[in-house]
Amino acid sequence: MKVSDFDFxxxxxxxxxxxxxxxDSSRLMILDKKTGVIxxxxxxxxxxxxNEGDTLVLNNTRVMPARLIGEKEETGGKIEFLLLKRIQGDKWECLAKPGKRAKIGQKFTFGEGKLTCTVVDIVEEGNRIIExxxxxxxxxxxxxxxxxxxPPYITEKLQDKERYQTVYSKEKGSAAAPTAGLHFTEELLQQIRAKGVNIAYLTLHVGLGTFRPVKVEDINEHIMHSEYYVLDRENADIINKTKKNGNKIIAVGTTSTRTLETIGDENGFVREQSGWTDIFIYPGYKYKVIDELITNFHLPESTLIMLVSALxxxxxxxxxxxxxxxxxxxxFSFGDSMLIKE
Structure with missing residues (x-):
């Protein structure tokens, strides 16, 4: 299967x-996955x-204000660091722009010296480790x-930082928002609970690999980025009880989907677990855990539209x-939504 098959x-x-x-005033397209009716x-x-007894699975990750603009200590040259993940203590992997300014041993300052960093290593794809x-x-x-x-396709400045967070965001660590969840309000979630629908939470810290283009023509050759996830026992039990009762699991977003499908066994049951996932879901994949999906509209030729197409x-x-x-x-991120239903 070719990348160009997913172009539009x-x-x-x-x-x-x-x-x-x-x-929650955004538009919602309902797509019947069996008939294609819209x-x-x-x-x-x-x-x-x-429906009562169904479970909605939400990703409660919280986006870090991970974009730091600073200057080189000796020359004052401008640089931008985008924090990707904490390695250990005060060491972080990041993207540097322009990268040629971020050589090993060089120091940078932010906020008139409130924060400083030193480049300690260069890793794959030119990313830097800074301390x-x-x-x-x-x-x-x-x-x-x-x-x-x-994301790079949003060129307007965001007035309110909280609008790039879900109302249920909790666990800091993402470099990007799980955008399918941006449509929910506290009131809508209360109405959903009142209908007898369960809500389960997991955490997957979204990395910038989400926006990385597929650079090979044959999608089988694409290597996925890895992202850290956590599912605790309480929420695993909610999902498993739903499965046992024959009700539906509705994932909110591709991040929740990737986590559940990573953890799920061949019968669709999950267990308390944390780790890194690089699962790549594309047509031919047989879903084990989720039945339905709420998702935004994704970029042409992206791994996300491939995941949706597999469902x-x-x-x-x-x-x-x-x-x-x-x-x-x-x-895209601030756009409308789709529910893929049975």
């Missing part, structure tokens, strides 16, 4: 540059498709000096995307 025409004006005023709704209508020095608590310093690492069928998904373009749905 997307006008630039359909790439959402900012979130809507009300989270319906057009609004996100707050999603409750109509959730920070500061007074106080690192997270507080980062909250003060860091900016939200918005609903490539033809159904590409038809749905062409319909979304025709109906002027909003795409």
């Amino acid at each position: 025409y997307l006008p630039e004006e359909l790439i959402a540059q900012h979130p809507l005023e009300k989270r 319906k057009h709704k609004y996100f707050h209508d999603v409750i109509e498709y959730l 920070f020095s500061y007074d106080g608590i690192f997270e507080q310093v980062l909250d003060e000096l860091g900016e939200m690492p918005l 609903a069928g490539k033809e159904n998904v590409m038809n749905a995307y062409n319909e979304a373009v025709k109906e002027k749905y909003r795409f």
